[in-house]
Amino acid sequence: MPLSEQQILNMKVKRKKILEAATYLFATEGYGGTTIKKVSEAATVSFGSVFTYFKDKEELFYTVVVEPLEDFSKQMLAFDEHAENPLDELKRMITNHIKIFSEINHYLQLVVQDIGQHERFRESFEKLDAFHDEFRGKVSVLVKNGQQKGLLEKQDSLIVATLYTSLLIGFRLNSTDKRYSDISEKVALSTLNIFGPIIK
Amino acid sequence: MPLSEQQILNMKVKRKKILEAATYLFATEGYGGTTIKKVSEAATVSFGSVFTYFKDKEELFYTVVVEPLEDFSKQMLAFDEHAENPLDELKRMITNHIKIFSEINHYLQLVVQDIGQHERFRESFEKLDAFHDEFRGKVSVLVKNGQQKGLLEKQDSLIVATLYTSLLIGFRLNSTDKRYSDISEKVALSTLNIFGPIIK
Amino acid sequence: MPLSEQQILNMKVKRKKILEAATYLFATEGYGGTTIKKVSEAATVSFGSVFTYFKDKEELFYTVVVEPLEDFSKQMLAFDEHAENPLDELKRMITNHIKIFSEINHYLQLVVQDIGQHERFRESFEKLDAFHDEFRGKVSVLVKNGQQKGLLEKQDSLIVATLYTSLLIGFRLNSTDKRYSDISEKVALSTLNIFGPIIK
Amino acid sequence: MPLSEQQILNMKVKRKKILEAATYLFATEGYGGTTIKKVSEAATVSFGSVFTYFKDKEELFYTVVVEPLEDFSKQMLAFDEHAENPLDELKRMITNHIKIFSEINHYLQLVVQDIGQHERFRESFEKLDAFHDEFRGKVSVLVKNGQQKGLLEKQDSLIVATLYTSLLIGFRLNSTDKRYSDISEKVALSTLNIFGPIIK
DNA sequence: TATGAATGAGGATTCATTCAT
DNA sequence: GATGAATGAATCCTCATTCAT
Numbered sequence: 001m002p003l004s005e006q007q008i009l010n011m012k013v014k015r016k017k018i019l020e021a022a023t024y025l026f027a028t029e030g031y032g033g034t035t036i037k038k039v040s041e042a043a044t045v046s047f048g049s050v051f052t053y054f055k056d057k058e059e060l061f062y063t064v065v066v067e068p069l070e071d072f073s074k075q076m077l078a079f080d081e082h083a084e085n086p087l088d089e090l091k092r093m094i095t096n097h098i099k100i101f102s103e104i105n106h107y108l109q110l111v112v113q114d115i116g117q118h119e120r121f122r123e124s125f126e127k128l129d130a131f132h133d134e135f136r137g138k139v140s141v142l143v144k145n146g147q148q149k150g151l152l153e154k155q156d157s158l159i160v161a162t163l164y165t166s167l168l169i170g171f172r173l174n175s176t177d178k179r180y181s182d183i184s185e186k187v188a189l190s191t192l193n194i195f196g197p198i199i200k
Numbered sequence: 201m202p203l204s205e206q207q208i209l210n211m212k213v214k215r216k217k218i219l220e221a222a223t224y225l226f227a228t229e230g231y232g233g234t235t236i237k238k239v240s241e242a243a244t245v246s247f248g249s250v251f252t253y254f255k256d257k258e259e260l261f262y263t264v265v266v267e268p269l270e271d272f273s274k275q276m277l278a279f280d281e282h283a284e285n286p287l288d289e290l291k292r293m294i295t296n297h298i299k300i301f302s303e304i305n306h307y308l309q310l311v312v313q314d315i316g317q318h319e320r321f322r323e324s325f326e327k328l329d330a331f332h333d334e335f336r337g338k339v340s341v342l343v344k345n346g347q348q349k350g351l352l353e354k355q356d357s358l359i360v361a362t363l364y365t366s367l368l369i370g371f372r373l374n375s376t377d378k379r380y381s382d383i384s385e386k387v388a389l390s391t392l393n394i395f396g397p398i399i400k
Numbered sequence: 401m402p403l404s405e406q407q408i409l410n411m412k413v414k415r416k417k418i419l420e421a422a423t424y425l426f427a428t429e430g431y432g433g434t435t436i437k438k439v440s441e442a443a444t445v446s447f448g449s450v451f452t453y454f455k456d457k458e459e460l461f462y463t464v465v466v467e468p469l470e471d472f473s474k475q476m477l478a479f480d481e482h483a484e485n486p487l488d489e490l491k492r493m494i495t496n497h498i499k500i501f502s503e504i505n506h507y508l509q510l511v512v513q514d515i516g517q518h519e520r521f522r523e524s525f526e527k528l529d530a531f532h533d534e535f536r537g538k539v540s541v542l543v544k545n546g547q548q549k550g551l552l553e554k555q556d557s558l559i560v561a562t563l564y565t566s567l568l569i570g571f572r573l574n575s576t577d578k579r580y581s582d583i584s585e586k587v588a589l590s591t592l593n594i595f596g597p598i599i600k
Numbered sequence: 601m602p603l604s605e606q607q608i609l610n611m612k613v614k615r616k617k618i619l620e621a622a623t624y625l626f627a628t629e630g631y632g633g634t635t636i637k638k639v640s641e642a643a644t645v646s647f648g649s650v651f652t653y654f655k656d657k658e659e660l661f662y663t664v665v666v667e668p669l670e671d672f673s674k675q676m677l678a679f680d681e682h683a684e685n686p687l688d689e690l691k692r693m694i695t696n697h698i699k700i701f702s703e704i705n706h707y708l709q710l711v712v713q714d715i716g717q718h719e720r721f722r723e724s725f726e727k728l729d730a731f732h733d734e735f736r737g738k739v740s741v742l743v744k745n746g747q748q749k750g751l752l753e754k755q756d757s758l759i760v761a762t763l764y765t766s767l768l769i770g771f772r773l774n775s776t777d778k779r780y781s782d783i784s785e786k787v788a789l790s791t792l793n794i795f796g797p798i799i800k
Numbered sequence: 801t802a803t804g805a806a807t808g809a810g811g812a813t814t815c816a817t818t819c820a821t
Numbered sequence: 822g823a824t825g826a827a828t829g830a831a832t833c834c835t836c837a838t839t840c841a842t
Binding site for chain 1: 227228229230231232233309312313315316317319320332355356359360362363365366367368369370371373374375383386387389390391393394395396
């Protein structure tokens with residue numbers, strides 16, 4: 001007797017509630033500071049249910065880090081590195097990225113934790129690392145494109161791409177409480193500078 | 201019976217060994233993943249000794265975060281925001297900062313953890329935050345100085361200062377394994393761009 | 401709506417599969433080491449079904465111990481304690497018993513567990529104990545019979561009967577892996593000695 | 601600062617109390633039915649102390665099975681398989697073994713559990729098995745010796761030795777409650793029969 | 801001050817049992 | 822009857838902290 005539509009739906013909702021609670025808690029209290037009991041309470045789910053959906057705490061953490069990555073990755077890579085006008089594309093990209101980052105406060109904390117303790121969270125770290133490489137690579141191509149067209153000054157494009165990621169991450173970490181939106185335009189403009197635009 | 205010179209020295213050495221071990225462990229395994237036993241073993245110190253030097257785990261963490269801050273702060277603030285030639289000073293400053301950051305891999309992990317979980321580590325976070333404000337403020341003054349002298353393009357100097365910190369932090373986080381030194385010069389040059397130098 | 405023939409048959413088959421799986425698991429992994437999930441998987445039956453057939457784990461264990469007892473008892477008592485020729489009867493009996501025991505490896509493990517932990521498994525233990533008494537009694541009568549006919553040397557017949565049971569049990573326990581059949585004839589002969597046959 | 605004599609003594613006592621409580625509980629309630637809490641209470645020791653002395657439950661079980669083996673083994677092997685008069689030696693041995701077994705009620709339950717679930721308790725089982733082999737081998741030599749001297753009838757000596765062990769184990773299991781001592785002499789005499797003594 | 805055994809509260813995990821479908 | 826998700830009590834184990842030596 002297979003599960004009914006309704007049951008499957010309920011389960012999906014439940015699973016999502018757990019993941020959301022876990023994301024928040026892992027981010028704000030760390031892996032060790034997060035207990036399954038806290039998660040179950042925050043998700044308004046029974047204690048045992050957490051284990052119905054996730055084998056153990058580690059799998060829960062892994063899922064919380066890796067599962068959003070696909071969607072996040074898609075958003076972050078949504079720019080055209082071969083654009084006719086690389087400078088415009090760059091501006092659009094930056095604005096977009098800042099917007100994306102402004103919405104993933106907790107997730108980013110998780111990511112940073114995972115990176116910092118990559119020995120401990122090896123598997124999920126590898127996924128993150130793979131994405132990071134892909135992302136930097138693509139940004140780097142766009143930068144080269146801009147440089148060849150004489151729109152950006154010559155710099156090591158991979159380094160610049162890395163600095164750009166660094167900036168995105170670091171800025172989000174630095175701005176825990178403040179509202180991004182108020183200043184995002186200014187931020188975007190200043191950020192563009194990192195790429196050394198020749199005519200703005 | 202007062203302690204002999206030698207004893208006092210031994211105790212200082214021991215305390216330092218504990219702090220070093222704790223820094224490494226807190227950074228790589230997190231607060232929850234770090235146990236006093238691990239610390240004592242990594243420091244080649246008896247289990248009980250850790251409690252001789254630190255009241256409890258929390259105090260150990262606090263110390264590990266806050267104690268290096270004084271020295272770190274001094275190094276980070278060692279630039280002249282009223283320099284005659286702000287652009288040169290900026291270059292000098294960046295190079296210096298990158299060098300400093302290259303040496304504090306583990307400590308920075310700690311800092312990021314502390315910031316991310318500032319609810320949990322309130323006291324130490326406040327110290328970090330205070331330093332951050334001071335630092336940004338001073339950088340911001342230097343930037344304004346440069347702008348007034350027409351050497352830097354006009355931007356919101358506080359935002360730029362924040363981005364600069366973000367970049368320093370983010371870049372260090374991103375470069376877990378690679379050797380900074382190999383690329384630090386290029387990084388410094390690209391980083392300068394953030395400040396919008398008009399003539400380089 | 402009464403159940404169809406087929407349904408009733410299916411249920412009997414299912415029940416039996418569960419009992420067989422449970423016998424094996426209780427025997428090899430102990431009561432505590434056996435979980436309902438394992439049983440359901442080994443019986444290729446759904447998790448919930450185990451509870452359809454057995455109220456709880458305890459009832460399952462009880463059934464697994466007690467239900468085979470009736471049949472086992474019948475087989476074990478299938479000898480004539482008033483036989484004309486007690487020595488021949490004894491030989492026949494021993495051979496038969498050894499054969500029976502050779503086929504009940506797992507069940508015997510269960511029995512021994514039950515006996516060893518009789519406090520815990522009081523109810524089933526009582527059934528086992530009752531059978532044991534009956535069995536020893538009947539063997540003892542046969543032995544006395546033989547002694548009176550001058551075919552067996554005088555010994556305490558109940559003690560001998562107890563030793564005989566002990567030997568059957570002990571030998572089965574000792575021979576986990578080896579094939580009984582290869583040596584069963586020799587074993588039977590040597591076992592006979594316990595009864596002190598005067599002319600063999 | 602090494603532990604004082606007194607402390608070391610206390611620890612030995614504590615360790616022994618735990619082992620005794622564990623032996624009793626494992627024997628009467630099984631591995632799964634025995635909880636660390638029960639053990640600690642029965643040993644009048646704090647819960648945590650059990651883990652100070654034994655890494656985990658499994659190690660506790662292992663120790664409880666294997667540690668007494670050395671002493672037990674020594675006692676059980678204390679007979680001369682090359683004795684001038686094998687029959688006398690056999691009698692002495694049997695009496696001695698019955699006495700030994702009369703004192704190890706709980707331990708034997710443990711052993712039987714270990715054997716029955718040898719898959720689960722592989723390591724300790726191997727130790728038991730090794731002893732069993734040695735024991736049977738030595739008994740077998742004594743039997744052969746007796747047979748060559750015409751004091752015992754010809755039988756497969758290894759099978760007889762196995763039957764003998766079986767009987768010792770089986771009898772102990774069968775006699776949970778009764779006092780051995782009352783009947784041990786009769787038991788010894790009847791047991792001797794297994795070896796087929798020609799003149800008694 | 802140094803040491804490491806003692807303690808028990810707290811946390812992860814398991815699992816028998818219930819129950820809605 | 823059949824199924825398997827939901828539940829939380831019970832269990833193993835860890836570990837910060839205490840304290841006797």
